[in-house]
Amino acid sequence: MNELPTLLAAHARLALAALGAAVALGLPLGILAHRRPGLGRWVVGVASVIQTIPALALLAIMVPLLAAVAMPSIGALPAFLALVLYGLLPIVQNTLAGLEGVDARVVRAARGVGMSDRQRLRMVELPLALPVVMAGVRTATVWTVGMATLSTPVGAPSLGNLIFSGLQTRNHRSVLIGCVAAAALALVLDGLLRLAESGARPGGSRARTLAPLALVATIGVAALAPLASGAGGSPLRIGAKTFTEQYVLAALIEASAREAGAEAEVVSSLGSTVAFDALADGAIDLYVDYSGTLWATVMDRDTDGVTRDEVLDGTQEWLREEKGIELLCALGFENSYALVMRGDESLESIDALAARAPELTVGGDYELFERPEWEALEARYGLRFAEERAMDPSLMYEALARGDVDVIGAYSTDGRIAAHGFAVLTDPRQVIPPYDAVLLARPGLSAERPVLVRTIEERLCGAIDAEAMRELNRLVDAEGQSPVDAAASFR
């Protein structure tokens, strides 16, 4: 857990920056909404609509939006913007409600004694609305700290890294530490703000108001410290998607880079297309993807009847010409989707499955049923299941073992297939495309750091066969090792 301080700092930095911006934006908006009720209804309406967007979707949608306006679409910026938008509603709404709740007779008196609009706001309305406004800020604080854990898939490191990777690698301790740390941070910030608020009430003192706020600011500044110390040189940024194999491979690349004397860091738990876009933008330097995934989803090509080499060569050429991305090499194993059943009930081939499918339930990850190769499977084998259930990949093996589903779209190198004694159905019509694991480098990386890239290629290209990969995955999934420890045991 040596990454906890770094992640906690990144989390606090992100949440506090977003909170500060939400207050700086929400407070004037709330005041404006109070002064102009017509506009106010609009502002609150828009903020409410934003609130109805699921947090994860709001974060994810920031990536293409930012890319469309040529802004950095991966990392802190999309997370920051989404968090600010999310934090706005409670602040705007409570500022408005607080100002509306100020006794009309007191407002009239403020005008009567000769206060200008601005003086009335500063000396009477805001101080009297403060408890309600602060309740909104505290709600926003708790939401922002909580939602910041979801910024991991858009490439902003946070305590969510512990939770996302922990869930995928079945490291429950890591999940728990991530959750507890996030909750503790939220409680501490909430408590400090409550103290500051009670200090600002009638009879309070300036010291009792400012001291807790100073502590909040200190947390923010302390969270900035790792940025300053880590500024020397630019570390190699290695991307990882959200499953065990990706964490292990990223750890392997990181170790190779360290051996070559380079600084390296892993940007983990990126969404599938987020990782690709991040590489194309240069937000990450390297990551491992799968030829069939690129072929089918990024290049939008037909998956039927193509050979492993055709896919590999075609992908390499397309990436170079269309995106400037370099496909350095294949790592030596395939990780394709595979239809898997409990060993005692297995049906040998997908052909045999097609006859029974109408009585069966199939489980798959969030993407599977939307992917072109699933359509191809349905078309070529006439597959029609009684029910399709999308679920988190970390849960689907358990779901099959328990009998909640009868078939799953598993990953062929996953250690849990063997661990559970599941059987893989054959694909006699060769519909599932070959998924060679391939090492991708961002445009220009080989030219800028040729020695480093060559070292990593020498260490990893063609060096990992399916057997080795399955074993590494098993060490994490079944033995409970960390991806870094598993990677260290390689060779």
Added chain:
Amino acid sequence: MIELEAVTKRRGEREAVSDLSLRVAEGELLALVGGSGSGKTTTLELVNRLLETDAGVVRVGGQDVRERGPAELRRTIGYVFQGVGLFPHLRVGRNIGITCELLGWDAERIRDRVHALLEAMELEPALADAFPSALSGGQRQRVGVARALAAEPEVLLFDEPFGAVDPPTRDRLQALVEARKGTFTGIFVTHDLSEALRLGDRVAVLHEGELQQVATPAEILAAPATDAVRAFVAVGRAAAGRYRETE
């Protein structure tokens, strides 16, 4: 000097004040009486621009109030609010000195002024550090009057200030105002005829937004000019008469 010249103020469909002309001489306290909805408070609010006239002119000290900024104008006009309207989050001393603060007086001058006013209003100096919630109703009213007096205004407006306090307290508060008469020009709004008769140099009677009569207290009692004034005086007399019978 306060002058209203043919002033009309509409509230929705009806005229809250219609074609009202009034003149309060320098150093005079005019009592403005009438029932609920007669336009008394509206008239006051037209003087310090809490409301704007729809027709007619309001002058304070000979100058059209529309020629002055509303906030700046109000700092020169003391206003005692119905229900007081003290700022609950500010200590009593700050409440009293608020207009002085807005006018940019230095802190020491404000402190001296606040203490002088507390003394004049027969309040403990220590109350300067209390919050309004700690005061009795009568104490709050005194603070309200002190606040209106604080910045040495040319003109004072009283909006039914003593309506909600018990009779002995009201009597003492009236005595405080009475004792200062002649030192300011003002309008005292009340629905209590006896209060109007006691405090007003002259009494003006409003009924449904229209001025019925302006006269000295003696003339009002002796020769009510309209049915509305007669009714108002009769109710007051009847109450006083019943009171005498039970003595």
